[in-house]
Amino acid sequence: MVSISDVAHEAHVSKMTVSRVINHPEQVSAEIRTDVQRVISQLGYVQNRAGRALANNRHYNIAFILLDDVNEIEPYYAHLLMHLTDSLRNEGYTLEMRHDRNFDLTNVDGFLVCGARHSDFDVLNNLPIPVVIYGTEAGITSVDIDNKAGTYLATQLLINRQYQHLLFLGMAIDEPFETNREAGYRQAMQEAGREPEIHHLPNNEQIALQFLQNNQLSANTGIIAATDRLGLGALRASRHQGLAVPDEVGIVGFDGIYIHQLAEQSLTTVQQPLKEIAEKMVQLLLAELAGEIVTSEYIVPELIHGETTMSKN
Amino acid sequence: MVSISDVAHEAHVSKMTVSRVINHPEQVSAEIRTDVQRVISQLGYVQNRAGRALANNRHYNIAFILLDDVNEIEPYYAHLLMHLTDSLRNEGYTLEMRHDRNFDLTNVDGFLVCGARHSDFDVLNNLPIPVVIYGTEAGITSVDIDNKAGTYLATQLLINRQYQHLLFLGMAIDEPFETNREAGYRQAMQEAGREPEIHHLPNNEQIALQFLQNNQLSANTGIIAATDRLGLGALRASRHQGLAVPDEVGIVGFDGIYIHQLAEQSLTTVQQPLKEIAEKMVQLLLAELAGEIVTSEYIVPELIHGETTMSKN
DNA sequence: TTGTAAGCGTTATCAG
DNA sequence: CTGATAACGCTTACAA
Numbered sequence: 001m002v003s004i005s006d007v008a009h010e011a012h013v014s015k016m017t018v019s020r021v022i023n024h025p026e027q028v029s030a031e032i033r034t035d036v037q038r039v040i041s042q043l044g045y046v047q048n049r050a051g052r053a054l055a056n057n058r059h060y061n062i063a064f065i066l067l068d069d070v071n072e073i074e075p076y077y078a079h080l081l082m083h084l085t086d087s088l089r090n091e092g093y094t095l096e097m098r099h100d101r102n103f104d105l106t107n108v109d110g111f112l113v114c115g116a117r118h119s120d121f122d123v124l125n126n127l128p129i130p131v132v133i134y135g136t137e138a139g140i141t142s143v144d145i146d147n148k149a150g151t152y153l154a155t156q157l158l159i160n161r162q163y164q165h166l167l168f169l170g171m172a173i174d175e176p177f178e179t180n181r182e183a184g185y186r187q188a189m190q191e192a193g194r195e196p197e198i199h200h201l202p203n204n205e206q207i208a209l210q211f212l213q214n215n216q217l218s219a220n221t222g223i224i225a226a227t228d229r230l231g232l233g234a235l236r237a238s239r240h241q242g243l244a245v246p247d248e249v250g251i252v253g254f255d256g257i258y259i260h261q262l263a264e265q266s267l268t269t270v271q272q273p274l275k276e277i278a279e280k281m282v283q284l285l286l287a288e289l290a291g292e293i294v295t296s297e298y299i300v301p302e303l304i305h306g307e308t309t310m311s312k313n
Numbered sequence: 314m315v316s317i318s319d320v321a322h323e324a325h326v327s328k329m330t331v332s333r334v335i336n337h338p339e340q341v342s343a344e345i346r347t348d349v350q351r352v353i354s355q356l357g358y359v360q361n362r363a364g365r366a367l368a369n370n371r372h373y374n375i376a377f378i379l380l381d382d383v384n385e386i387e388p389y390y391a392h393l394l395m396h397l398t399d400s401l402r403n404e405g406y407t408l409e410m411r412h413d414r415n416f417d418l419t420n421v422d423g424f425l426v427c428g429a430r431h432s433d434f435d436v437l438n439n440l441p442i443p444v445v446i447y448g449t450e451a452g453i454t455s456v457d458i459d460n461k462a463g464t465y466l467a468t469q470l471l472i473n474r475q476y477q478h479l480l481f482l483g484m485a486i487d488e489p490f491e492t493n494r495e496a497g498y499r500q501a502m503q504e505a506g507r508e509p510e511i512h513h514l515p516n517n518e519q520i521a522l523q524f525l526q527n528n529q530l531s532a533n534t535g536i537i538a539a540t541d542r543l544g545l546g547a548l549r550a551s552r553h554q555g556l557a558v559p560d561e562v563g564i565v566g567f568d569g570i571y572i573h574q575l576a577e578q579s580l581t582t583v584q585q586p587l588k589e590i591a592e593k594m595v596q597l598l599l600a601e602l603a604g605e606i607v608t609s610e611y612i613v614p615e616l617i618h619g620e621t622t623m624s625k626n
Numbered sequence: 627t628t629g630t631a632a633g634c635g636t637t638a639t640c641a642g
Numbered sequence: 643c644t645g646a647t648a649a650c651g652c653t654t655a656c657a658a
Contacts, residue, residue, distance in 0.1 A: 004653095019652065028627075032627085047419065048650085048651050050372065051653085054361075054634045054650090081410065095409065097408040099399060100402070107407065205575065259575060316636090317636065327645045329645060342644090360635090364634075365636050
């Protein structure tokens with residue numbers, strides 16, 4: 001491996017000059033700078049990050065910790081991960097994949113965390129390096145979608161499309177993102193002077209299907225589902241009951257990666273803008289690393305119009 | 314950060330002794346060893362990997378390069394990635410996520426590559442560090458499922474279940490995994506004295522559905538699909554045509570992560586054993602790093618029985 | 627603007 | 643079995 005000394009020697013300058021050309025090019029005279037750059041590319045020199053890390057007490061490496069159980073990993077994590085990888089690389093950082101609760105500080109400058117539970121927040125709050133989580137938790141820098149705004153949009157869509165009976169299919173868990181999704185529905189309903197109807201189910205399309213089979217849907221029903229899986233169950237229940245989608249039943253899901261595309265009819269859904277989320281997470285983390293004080297951010301998701309809601313006219 | 318010197322000082326030994334306790338404990342007397350270990354945990358010392366990397370000319374870091382387009386990333390990559398992360402960590406290595414064709418050697422000891430195209434193999438073959446790919450390519454160490462064995466199993470299943478008319482839905486691409494999947498079908502058919510019928514389609518459930526709509530299926534048909542997406546299309550086509558699955562039409566997919574669970578009826582499928590694949594990939598890469606000569610490996614996939622094939626009797 | 631010296635944390639080598 | 647020394651590649655601080 002060619003090192004900075006090789007470059008220095010070949011360019012007839014000191015190691016420091018080479019280092020400056022790389023890190024502070026403006027401090028080097030134009031002539032020497034181009035000369036050194038030429039040698040760098042001639043020799044194919046690349047910085048040894050271990051050396052730099054040691055000298056700087058920085059690793060230029062961020063750990064992405066995915067805490068969900070392997071079997072529950074939804075496909076959109078793969079997309080979030082790709083976007084995080086790209087965003088970090090743009091900033092000269094590297095992404096190290098993690099999958100455990102050790103929160104091992106070795107080799108990293110910060111953490112990006114996904115799927116953290118309540119029990120993790122205590123630990124995360126007391127880490128000596130910056131942390132940004134995907135989700136919402138007071139006291140930790142986070143990026144989240146505005147879940148409430150998402151279901152608010154979804155509910156308004158179904159109202160506008162003239163569905164009469166609007167019900168919310170929520171998840172049977174006590175997490176902020178669930179309560180917020182429910183809140184968006186409630187608010188839109190209240191503003192429209194409608195009476196909310198809410199059911200909580202495990203996040204599984206089979207169970208949603210069975211549940212709705214036991215509760216005959218009426219024609220002209222709009223279903224706001226807290227997830228695409230629940231939306232998928234609603235779609236199947238409607239078909240089983242002989243109700244036409246979207247003419248008699250309208251359905252909006254939530255999450256917007258993968259599942260909605262695979263449904264029998266493409267699902268209208270509230271899409272998580274993963275690229276934007278990834279960029280914000282990286283931006284906040286690097287700002288913290290630079291010593292800035294940052295505040296959590298919420299990103300408003302977007303409605304994707306599929307075949308389970310009536311089109312405008 | 315507490316360093317090896319702090320531990321050495323506190324334990325009244327030299328840095329080297331601490332280093333030995335960590336890397337070659339058998340070279341240290343039992344008494345001193347336990348003493349040093351106590352101090353290590355008292356002080357919460359963790360190795361600085363940059364220092365170690367510099368001294369050893371090793372990084373203990375492997376890049377996982379996912380070359381597929383973001384939009385085409387199938388969910389099972391997320392699972393493969395998790396398993397790779399776990400396997401590497403077990404061996405004291407770290408996984409660095411990559412998503413580009415730079416094949417940047419900085420900071421890594423080896424590459425694990427997924428989704429490589431023909432045009433990549435030239436580069437991959439001439440890298441100065443070990444590479445293991447997921448897939449098949451002569452001249453590069455690889456781990457792959459035995460695609461032929463998979464479709465062979467699938468075809469035999471449909472033969473055993475007494476489906477008369479057996480057709481293969483392949484992908485319209487010229488890649489070894491496709492030809493191998495086709496070959497498994499061909500072989501099973503030949504052994505059973507049946508005439509093969511093969512169609513090639515883009516890997517998309519909508520297109521498969523349309524294609525089969527234009528080619529009325531007969532009752533008592535068995536469909537071996539080269540992917541779960543194609544299998545899903547076949548399932549929908551059968552239902553559209555009023556054919557009962559699995560009684561009149563039997564369907565087996567291929568891949569076995571996620572899609573088969575979300576189908577209207579759970580799809581019988583040939584499952585990629587991702588954990589095993591990940592473990593093998595890591596094992597081969599580390600063996601190469603250790604200077605061993607290794608050969609590519611093929612893993613026989615497993616049939617997952619769903620609701621799209623008749624049960625035994 | 628450029629160079630020199632020292633140090634970041636670790637381990638291989640060699641000496642005791 | 644244990645320790646001193648030098649080295650890995652790089653950058654900060656200081657000197658010229």
